[in-house]
Amino acid sequence: MTAEKKGTVRVGILGLGTVGGGVFKTLHSNRETIRKRTGYEVEVTSILVRDLEKERQFDIDARLLTLYPEDVLNAEYDVLIEVMGGLEPARTVITEALRTGRHVITANKELMAKHGAELLAVAEQSGAHLLFEASVAGGIPVIRMLQGYLTANRVKGISGILNGTCNYILTEMGSTGREYADILEDAKALGYAEADPTSDVEGFDAAYKLAILTNLAYEAEVDLAQIERVGITSLQAADLELAERLGYSIKLIGNARETDDGLQLSVRPRLLPKAHPLANINDVFNAVTIQADVVGELTFSGRGAGEFPTASAVIEDLTALLCGESSIRRPSWKRRISGDAGAKKAQGNAWYLSYCCRPDDVQEIEVKVVESLLTQGAFLNARGEVAQKNGLVRQGWLVGGVSEQELQQTLQTLYKTGANERTAVLLPVEGEIVPGVEWKQQVPSINEALLSVRHAW
Numbered sequence: 001m002t003a004e005k006k007g008t009v010r011v012g013i014l015g016l017g018t019v020g021g022g023v024f025k026t027l028h029s030n031r032e033t034i035r036k037r038t039g040y041e042v043e044v045t046s047i048l049v050r051d052l053e054k055e056r057q058f059d060i061d062a063r064l065l066t067l068y069p070e071d072v073l074n075a076e077y078d079v080l081i082e083v084m085g086g087l088e089p090a091r092t093v094i095t096e097a098l099r100t101g102r103h104v105i106t107a108n109k110e111l112m113a114k115h116g117a118e119l120l121a122v123a124e125q126s127g128a129h130l131l132f133e134a135s136v137a138g139g140i141p142v143i144r145m146l147q148g149y150l151t152a153n154r155v156k157g158i159s160g161i162l163n164g165t166c167n168y169i170l171t172e173m174g175s176t177g178r179e180y181a182d183i184l185e186d187a188k189a190l191g192y193a194e195a196d197p198t199s200d201v202e203g204f205d206a207a208y209k210l211a212i213l214t215n216l217a218y219e220a221e222v223d224l225a226q227i228e229r230v231g232i233t234s235l236q237a238a239d240l241e242l243a244e245r246l247g248y249s250i251k252l253i254g255n256a257r258e259t260d261d262g263l264q265l266s267v268r269p270r271l272l273p274k275a276h277p278l279a280n281i282n283d284v285f286n287a288v289t290i291q292a293d294v295v296g297e298l299t300f301s302g303r304g305a306g307e308f309p310t311a312s313a314v315i316e317d318l319t320a321l322l323c324g325e326s327s328i329r330r331p332s333w334k335r336r337i338s339g340d341a342g343a344k345k346a347q348g349n350a351w352y353l354s355y356c357c358r359p360d361d362v363q364e365i366e367v368k369v370v371e372s373l374l375t376q377g378a379f380l381n382a383r384g385e386v387a388q389k390n391g392l393v394r395q396g397w398l399v400g401g402v403s404e405q406e407l408q409q410t411l412q413t414l415y416k417t418g419a420n421e422r423t424a425v426l427l428p429v430e431g432e433i434v435p436g437v438e439w440k441q442q443v444p445s446i447n448e449a450l451l452s453v454r455h456a457w
C-alpha cells in the first residue's frame with residue numbers, strides 16, 4: 001500500500017563512520033521505498049564528523065559536514081540519529097535534542113546501558129521518543145520484540161550471542177587455527193569492532209547489550225557491576241580445536257537467568273554442545289533466545305554488526321517514527337534491579353579447564369588435576385591436548401560435579417607444577433556431562449581415572 005504524501009522529515013546525524021555511512025547510503029538507495037511506505041521524504045540537514053578532510057567512500061555534499069555539535073542542533077531537524085559512539089559529546093547532544101522535543105535514534109549501547117534511564121526520562125518529559133534498536137544485536141529486531149510485542153508475556157530468561165566481533169573471531173579461530181589478535185585486525189577492517197576493541201574482546205560491549213535487554217524485559221535498570229564478565233582474550237585456537245573434537249562450540253554468551261537468589265547476569269565464553277540452538281551461529285551473526293512464560297522459547301538470529309545490518313536497524317527506527325509514534329511503547333527502566341546475585345560466581349556443574357605447559361610437565365600436572373578432583377568429590381569426563389608451534393602443549397579437561405571456586409583452587413596447584421597461569425581458562429559447559437566409565441562404579445585410582453576418560457585426540 002502506498003502511504004499518502006506527508007512531507008519531508010529533516011534528519012541530523014552524529015557520525016559518518018561504518019554505521020553513519022551505511023545510514024547515509026541507505027537513505028539514498030532506498031529513498032523511494034521509504035517514501036512509498038511512510039509517505040515521507042527524508043532530508044539530511046547536517047552531519048557531525050571529527051575530520052572534515054577524511055576521504056569518504058561515497059559522494060557527499062561537503063557543506064553537510066561539521067565539526068561542531070551546535071551546528072547540528074542549530075540546523076533545522078526533526079529527528080537526530082546518533083551513530084558516533086562514546087559517552088560525550090553524544091550524551092549532551094542527545095539530551096538537548098530530546099529536551100527540545102526532537103526524536104532521537106541511537107546505536108550507542110554504552111550510552112544506553114549507562115545513561116538510558118536518564119535519557120528516557122528526558123524523552124518522556126518532552127514527549128519525544130528515544131529509539132535504540134541498533135544498540136543490540138545489529139540488524140536483529142530484538143528490542144522491538146521485547147518492547148512492542150512481548151507485552152503480555154513475563155520474560156523468564158535471556159541468553160544470546162551479542163557481540164559480532166567475538167563471534168567472528170571465535171569462528172575464524174576454530175576454522176583456520178589462527179589466533180585471536182590476528183583475526184581481530186580483520187574484524188576491525190570489516191567494520192565490526194568498536195573504536196576501542198577492548199570493549200568487544202573483554203566482554204564490555206556484550207555486557208552493555210545484555211543490560212539493555214534485561215532493562216527492557218524486567219522494566220528496571222541493571223547495575224553494570226552486577227554482570228559477571230569474562231572476555232575471550234585468554235582463549236587459544238587450540239581450545240576451539242579441543243572443544244570441537246569433544247563435540248562442542250565455544251561462544252561468548254550473555255545470560256540473564258532467574259534464580260532463587262534473584263537475577264543472575266553474566267557474559268562469558270561457554271562450551272555449547274553442537275545441538276544447542278546457539279552452537280551453530282557463526283561469523284558475525286548474533287542470536288538471542290528469550291524464554292517467556294506464555295510463548296515459551298523464541299530465538300532470533302541475524303547479522304550482529306557491520307555497516308548495512310546496523311544501518312537497517314537505525315532506519316527501521318526512523319520509519320517506525322514516521323509510520324506513527326503511537327505504536328511505540330515507552331520503555332520503563334525506573335526501578336533499579338537490586339541485590340548482588342549477578343556478582344556471584346557461577347556454581348555450574350560442568351567445566352572446561354585448559355592451560356599451556358611444557359611437554360615434560362604434562363604427566364605431573366595430570367596427576368595434580370586428578371588428585372584435586374578426587375579430593376573435591378568431582379569427576380572427569382574427557383581430556384585432550386594439542387601440540388603448539390612454540391613447543392608447548394595446550395591441555396584441556398572436561399570435569400564435573402565441582403564449583404568454579406574449587407576449580408580455581410585446582411588451578412593454583414597446577415601453576416606451581418608448571419601450568420602457565422597467563423594462558424589458563426576455565427569455561428562453563430552447557431548441558432549434562434557424565435563421569436568416565438570407571439568413575440561411575442567407584443572412585444578410581446589416579447591411573448584408572450586417567451584411563452577411564454574420553455580422549456579428545
Ligand SMILES: NC(=O)C1=CN([C@@H]2O[C@H](COP(=O)(O)OP(=O)(O)OC[C@H]3O[C@@H](n4cnc5c(N)ncnc54)[C@H](OP(=O)(O)O)[C@@H]3O)[C@@H](O)[C@H]2O)C=CC1
Pocket residue numbers: 014015016017018019020048049050051052054067082083084085086088089107108109110134135138191192193194195304305306307310
Ligand atoms: N560498527 C558496528 O557494526 C556497530 C556499531 N554500533 C555503534 O554505532 C556507533 C558508531 O559505530 P561505528 O560507525 O562503527 O564507528 P566509527 O568509528 O566507524 O564512526 C564514528 C563516526 O563518528 C564520528 N565521531 C566520533 N567521535 C566524534 C567526535 N567526538 N566528534 C565528532 N565526530 C565524531 C567519526 O568521525 P570521522 O569520520 O571524521 O572520524 C565517525 O564518522 C557506536 O556507538 C557503536 O557502538 C552499533 C551496532 C553495530
Ligand SMILES: N[C@@H](CC=O)C(=O)O
Pocket residue numbers: 135137138162163164165166192193194200205304305306
Ligand atoms: N562491535 C560490535 C558492533 C555491534 O554492536 C559487535 O561486534 O557486536
